[in-house]
Amino acid sequence: MEVAEKPEVPPAVVNEVNRGEPWNVTVVRARLLSELGDLRLEKEGDRWFAIVADIEVTAPESRNDVSDIFSVSGVEGLLGDKPQHILKPQHIVAVRDASRVQYLNPNMPERIGFVWEQSGNAPIPTNVTITIYKKTYRASSLTDHMEWLDHEPRAQLEVPVEDKRSP
Amino acid sequence: MTETPQPPPVPEEVRSHRAPPGPVQRAGTKASVGTLLIAALAIGGLIASWRPLGGGGTDDRERPFIRAGQAGETVSARVFDAKVVDVRGAGKVRLRGAALDTGGVWILVRTRITATDEETSVGYAALRDARDRVFLASTRVEQEMIGGRSFQPSIPVEGVFVFEVPRDAATNLTLVLARQSIDQRMDAVAEIELSTYDSPTIDKWAATAEPVTIDEPQVVP
Known part of the structure; x- marks a missing residue:
């Protein structure tokens, strides 16, 4: 029997918009930080790992599933819940005023920081692989209601990690 | 010597008048089973791959009961009445001393809410635009209503x-209010059409440097 291969995820480019539904995503940078506004590290000696991206909701309604946009790999020791197949960010904040992001409105692009705490014992990352996900609006075969389903990778990119920790 | 009468012989029970199946009939039986199996698999496959088209009509069947009106009119959402009193726009709003800007424009809709028969709350507030885009009430500010x-x-x-x-x-814009925060299906929803504004007015609102303070709700006569 022939083994089905996992389909290859198309590449994306830093600072170029990756268009799709229900979000357009532009990955701007990845950084290590020692301080981040009023956020507090759980453990002394840990550090913040942050991805900054411009997000524009392309769906016709406000969305509260911003934490589904990315998954990251290649960075060890990230803290956070992993209820499904991706490690969701611990904090999602608007760069404009450091407010916590719960919803994003359609066609109102916003620069967002996706933040994880990284264990101080983990190696310092120099690169991170970011996978951008998509969803499809279709009728659920379970409920028959129109829903955003099929949370799947749609693009992948390698981003250098800037070490911006204070000395 | 007398002969005792014997009971009549019991006729041999005949189970079937048919001849045992020959090789051709056995092949036919196997073919029938195969056909049934293929049919069952085909039907199962159809069920498994079935996707309702257009939401299967469920979304339409279970749509909310819309009560529509205009700004200044009282519109019932079954458990509460709503009346839009005033609409303002701003480039910034002030909350606890901090001025919050926006990538678009802030819209502040002053509304009078009156519960009808029992204590209730407003769980859902959104604005819908002419393109049917839906904008939920901002979570960047405390929404006291x-x-x-x-x-x-x-x-x-x-x-x-x-x-x-x-x-x-x-x-x-149209203000949409309902009691349930997430699921408004088969419940009353108030839709109140706001006045229309031209683009220069919107730009003027957005360019206003002075932040607008968000008032606390008040009981009114």
């Missing part, structure tokens, strides 16, 4: 619902 606040019957309360929308959406 939504969620936690309970409204008592026949005691009107006026307060502000605060939204952020793109400038191109702000010219033509």
Whole structure:
């Protein structure tokens, strides 16, 4: 029997918009930080790992599933819940005023920081692989209601990690 | 010597008058089973791959009961009445001393809510634009008219619902209010059409440097 291969995820480019539904995503940078506004590290000696991206909701309604946009790999020791197949960010904040992001409105692009705490014992990352996900609006075969389903990778990119920790 | 009468012989029970199946009939039986199996698999496959088209009509069947009106009119959402009193726009709003800007424009909809028969709350507030885009009430500011606040019957309360929308959406908006925060299916929903504004007015709102303070809700006569 022939083994089905996992389909290859198309590449994306830093600072170029990756268009799709229900979000357009532009990955701007990845950084290590020692301080981040009023956020507090759980453990002394840990550090913040942050991805900054411009997000524009392309769906016709406000969305509260911003934490589904990315998954990251290649960075060890990230803290956070992993209820499904991706490690969701611990904090999602608007760069404009450091407010916590719960919803994003359609066609109102916003620069967002996706933040994880990284264990101080983990190696310092120099690169991170970011996978951008998509969803499809279709009728659920379970409920028959129109829903955003099929949370799947749609693009992948390698981003250098800037070490911006204070000395 | 007398002969005792013998009982008549029991006729041999005949189970079937058919001849045992020959090789051709056995092949036919196997073919029938195979056909049934293939049919069952085909039907199962159809069921498994079935996707309702257009939501299967369920969304339409279970749509909310819309009560529509205009700004200044009282519109019933079954458990509460809503009346839009005033609409303002702003480039910034002030909350606890901090001025919050926006990538679009802030829309502040002063609304009078009166619970009808029992204590209730407003769980859902959104603005819908002319392109059917739906903008939920902003979570960047504390929304004192939504969620936690309970409204008592026949005691009107006026307060502000605060939204952020793109400038191109702000010219033509409808306020949508409901009791349930997530699922409004088969429940009453109030839809109140706001006045229309031209683009220069929206741009003027967005360019205003002075932040607009969000008032606390108040009981009104």
